[in-house]
Amino acid sequence: MMMKQKLDLLIIGGGASGLSAAVTAVSMGVKKIAILERLPRTGKKILATGNGRCNLSHENITALDYQGSYDVTEILSRFGDAESFFRNLGLYCRTDEQGRMYPYSMSANAVLDALRLACAEIPELCNETAMDLYFKNSAWHVRTESGQEFVSRFVIFSAGGTVQPKFGTDGSAWKMLEKSGIPVIKSRPVLCPVLSDNKILKPLKGLRVKGSVNLYYQGKIIQSETGEIQFTEQALSGICIFNLSGSINHQFSEYQISVNLFPELEISEIVSRIYSCQAVRYGCSCEEMLSGLMQKSLARAVLKQIRIKADMPCSQLADLQIRQLAGICHDFRFPVLGFVKEQAQATAGGVAGKALDENLQVKNHDGLFITGEAVDVHAPCGGYQLHWAWASGYVAGKYIAERLVS
Numbered sequence: 001m002m003m004k005q006k007l008d009l010l011i012i013g014g015g016a017s018g019l020s021a022a023v024t025a026v027s028m029g030v031k032k033i034a035i036l037e038r039l040p041r042t043g044k045k046i047l048a049t050g051n052g053r054c055n056l057s058h059e060n061i062t063a064l065d066y067q068g069s070y071d072v073t074e075i076l077s078r079f080g081d082a083e084s085f086f087r088n089l090g091l092y093c094r095t096d097e098q099g100r101m102y103p104y105s106m107s108a109n110a111v112l113d114a115l116r117l118a119c120a121e122i123p124e125l126c127n128e129t130a131m132d133l134y135f136k137n138s139a140w141h142v143r144t145e146s147g148q149e150f151v152s153r154f155v156i157f158s159a160g161g162t163v164q165p166k167f168g169t170d171g172s173a174w175k176m177l178e179k180s181g182i183p184v185i186k187s188r189p190v191l192c193p194v195l196s197d198n199k200i201l202k203p204l205k206g207l208r209v210k211g212s213v214n215l216y217y218q219g220k221i222i223q224s225e226t227g228e229i230q231f232t233e234q235a236l237s238g239i240c241i242f243n244l245s246g247s248i249n250h251q252f253s254e255y256q257i258s259v260n261l262f263p264e265l266e267i268s269e270i271v272s273r274i275y276s277c278q279a280v281r282y283g284c285s286c287e288e289m290l291s292g293l294m295q296k297s298l299a300r301a302v303l304k305q306i307r308i309k310a311d312m313p314c315s316q317l318a319d320l321q322i323r324q325l326a327g328i329c330h331d332f333r334f335p336v337l338g339f340v341k342e343q344a345q346a347t348a349g350g351v352a353g354k355a356l357d358e359n360l361q362v363k364n365h366d367g368l369f370i371t372g373e374a375v376d377v378h379a380p381c382g383g384y385q386l387h388w389a390w391a392s393g394y395v396a397g398k399y400i401a402e403r404l405v406s
């Protein structure tokens, strides 16, 4: 029979928030800690973030950047800034012109090294999947798939969200919380491409354009973003679309995405540019005429939207059709049909805000804390997700250390 290991703090999940909690608790003198990690090593997802560069925070973060049912204001202010957090771990950071913060070396490895060096004395129990979690005799008990058992005064549940199973996060860990009666808000993928009508998208496949996008919900604009829009055969992609995905709920038919191909121009200016191209290229086809304004595949798709043949002589375009063309360039509508979950970077949903106190401890579950993506909190691209992971891990780890060490 396997012995039960007795601990002060057990961390379930060695990702961003779990490692942040671990380095914080150990730096404050907590001794009997262990990290349970289902993958062969900790921090695998961190290495993939920011295309291997780890966009670890943003220089202008406020609580308003976050959505979800937990109010992050106090956690963010108790954490302070990520630059100081990492400086204390011996890692310098740099910020780009858009305010995104990276490790100075621009390598995600440096971030993981900083965390792992700071908690080198903590046992990392890898290839161990936590399966059961229950409270008995004034302590938390955790059993793993391999049959190991742990008893700990405090447990931090930092097992991440429900997307990206290759990084250990498939949502199965959330079942432990649900079994303990903790309210969990149904998850959905966020920061991902948005599926749309394949008939509209097919001719646009492979295209990248700079523009702006508006998300419509029940006919009203609820979010606007600017940036590069990428078109695939099935989906709209790019950071601006990833950011819109965070505001899309499951009733997809209520949403539409509008792409403005000329955000810097008034519609009347687009009309006059089309007239001017028509005058110069009078003998050309509509597609050839529009190539003075946009890529040919885009021109074909725009023409198709108003049922004009690409090879029709542009001299035959009526005034109404020119106004319609300008209208599509300004407001090219795409229905929302779903998410490309496999490419999602984060999860919306998780432990409901009302179930957690100001230290991220589950109410009526003394000693159990939830951090990172497992909390119902999500944010746009740009370092906000990781900032929340560091901040939530730090606050939970510090609070537990204060209770244990005092």
Ligand SMILES: Cc1cc2nc3c(=O)[nH]c(=O)nc-3n(C[C@H](O)[C@H](O)[C@H](O)COP(=O)(O)OP(=O)(O)OC[C@H]3O[C@@H](n4cnc5c(N)ncnc54)[C@H](O)[C@@H]3O)c2cc1C
Pocket: 012, 013, 014, 015, 016, 017, 018, 036, 037, 038, 039, 042, 043, 044, 045, 046, 048, 049, 050, 051, 054, 055, 056, 057, 128, 129, 130, 131, 158, 159, 160, 161, 164, 167, 168, 169, 170, 172, 173, 344, 345, 346, 371, 372, 373, 374, 382, 383, 384, 385, 386, 387, 389
């Ligand atoms: C490709 C990609 C790029 C990204 N880029 C950025 C970026 O540049 N900037 C940014 O801010 N955010 C980025 N994110 C999002 C960010 O990585 C996550 O929001 C963040 O890592 C969440 O931290 P976490 O601690 O909650 O969970 P995770 O970091 O996901 O860690 C959870 C850990 O728990 C382990 N685990 C799960 N279940 C169990 C179990 N039952 N027992 C034991 N262990 C378990 C998992 O294996 C995993 O190691 C990116 C995400 C992806 C997928």
